Amino acid sequence: MCGCFLVYRQTPLTAEECTRERRNFHCVSNILQGANASALEKEIGPEQFPVNEHYFGLVNFGNTCYCNSVLQALYFCRPFREKVLAYKVQPRKKESLLTCLSDLFNSIATQKKKVGVIPPKKFISRLRKENELFDNYMQQDAHEFLNYLLNTIADLLQEEKKQEKQNGKLQNGSIESEEGDKTDLTWVHEIFQGTLTNETRCLNCEAVSSKDEDFLDLSVDVEQNTSITHCLRGFSNTETLCSEYKYYCEQCRSKQEAQKRMRVKKLPMILALHLKRFKYMDQLHRYTKLSYRVVFPLELRLFNTSGDATNPDRMYDLVAVVVHCGSGPNRGHYITIVKSHGFWLLFDDDIVEAVFLNKLKCRKSVQKIWETVVRS
Template sequence: HLEKKIGKDQFPSDEHYYGLVNFGNTCYCNSVLQALFFCKPFRNRVLLYRQQSKGQKKETLLSCLADLFYTVTTKKKKVGQIPPKKFVQRLKRENVLFDNYLPQDAHEFLNYLLNQIADILQAENASEEANKRSNAEGDVEINSSNSRTWIHEIFQGTLTNETRCLNCETVRTKDEDFLDLSVDIKQYTSITNCLQCFSNTETIQSENKYYCEVCRCKQEAQKRMRVKRLPELLALHLKRFKYSENANRFIKLSYYVPFPQELRLFNTSDDASNPDQLYELMAVVVHSGSGLNRGHYISLVKSDGIWLLFDDEYVDVSPLTAFLFSIRDLTLDVDMSLVIISLAFQAFYEN
């Protein structure tokens, strides 16, 4: 029993640990929802949204999520399981991609969910503004797509793409916002190293030369990506699926990628607003199985210093050193205190 395992004295007084019932291959959804639930800035904003929008009739994906989070946090029992039926039904109604019993991609789901919530908030903000500003002259047109929401406040960071012409040395920069970062991985390379490779300088030459507006012709150039603004919650997606032309399908890279519990990002741009930030690992989504559209997702989350394993309805304390996957079979000398898990698909770091 989970409460006994954690111990009455150690069990966090304000926390609930509820597994989510699987509605036929919805583990991709359950694992991401558990990871997000234990990212406190996100959970708090979802619950606040519910409190502020009481009496609102319209059902949305966000209202269903808020109801689910509220139900878990107000349960009398500390431990149990709950069917996220209303949320899953709404998800399937809104996006045909998820309206089947096939296994889905957890990263695709996270992306859809965050963007959808941002769209809902922007539409609601625009409608409120229109109500405030409409007067005798008629409707006021408002550009809802530009308003920043709390999704952006929590998850959005900014990358800057720097291109330096090797002839005239002019540097052009182009900013790009992200809600999560997709990172290429290599065997036996830590996530810190993968993030550094993300900012490696690449030389553009031969037929791929860069058109320099100063030189007014194509020139050799150097290109690199750097982080300009770091988010409050850093959502990382490890690119574990790679298209193989030989096999004519996506193959899984089951590489061992150590995750530090604390992560510091150094590959920031010169004009970065917050260059030196320390992040703490809060949640990890893991994919087991060989294919993109097969296999199973689970999540590991950190709650009040305790690591827990959520596998659909099943919840348990996670013994990190002897986890489900074959960390102990590796011949490497690994410091277990630094390694949570080797086969992570997504990781959530909190600033």
């Protein structure tokens, strides 16, 4: 993706450790599981419970909380959910991550009960078959899984479009080359893709050059006692290129001091923001978790946009937070907090709970997903 996500060597998490992580990080009472699931409906109230909405936990198949947490966040991103539910799985279509995800989402959406638990066994089995990184019972990185899932779905959709074009050309008797065809954008790109522009200004002649780069999520550094706004400001800070790092200016035809900065040129429909909490420490020769307090707003406007950005004043509303609970990158537990129809809910594998806004401050977030708020 932008080379910002990290891959870690993982060690298995025991059942006892997983249970302890859950106990340490639960902020809300009234745990709802199995036959007691109707308690959530009572807590929300029958008159306020959303029509045609379902809140189902996912069974953990051996440290698959990283997967469950991301799937719950994506399920409550309505544009993504609607596209997955509308995906037509043909009877003879080869099984893929997308067909398995469609089956899982449809299974949740068509349940007669409002609250319960579903085993994503088919999806997990497909995931382990397709990528050996996930073919084990070790804890994995949720952000890395999100990147893999979105890119895999996009590749599958692009391949389907390519096959449809080829079939159409064969039927029409056309044998034109497709070498000049541009890569088709999929609904994954329509939902998550934005564009960054890397601007470099020569301090000698003032000439500005820019290079665009697409992204499906933004990864930002975190500091102690900071906020999302501060993290984003650091992401787009102006950097001076000097000494041995001077910039070769095409106008001056020589290396010159320059200033470089990153701006958002095209804002995505859904903004996925990854906080880089795992940092490699040279003195320790390993990665460690930065458990800093990061304040995040329920509404967000990106200020670090380029001058030619489309709809630069777009507002985003927080709809999901994927949380890593634990002291280090090699172990821990993932949960998800989502916003649905004005309610905040906690999904912890097969557990579903109501969450109160004043409890969110005790969560240290790994990833936040903002959904566009349409303002008239």
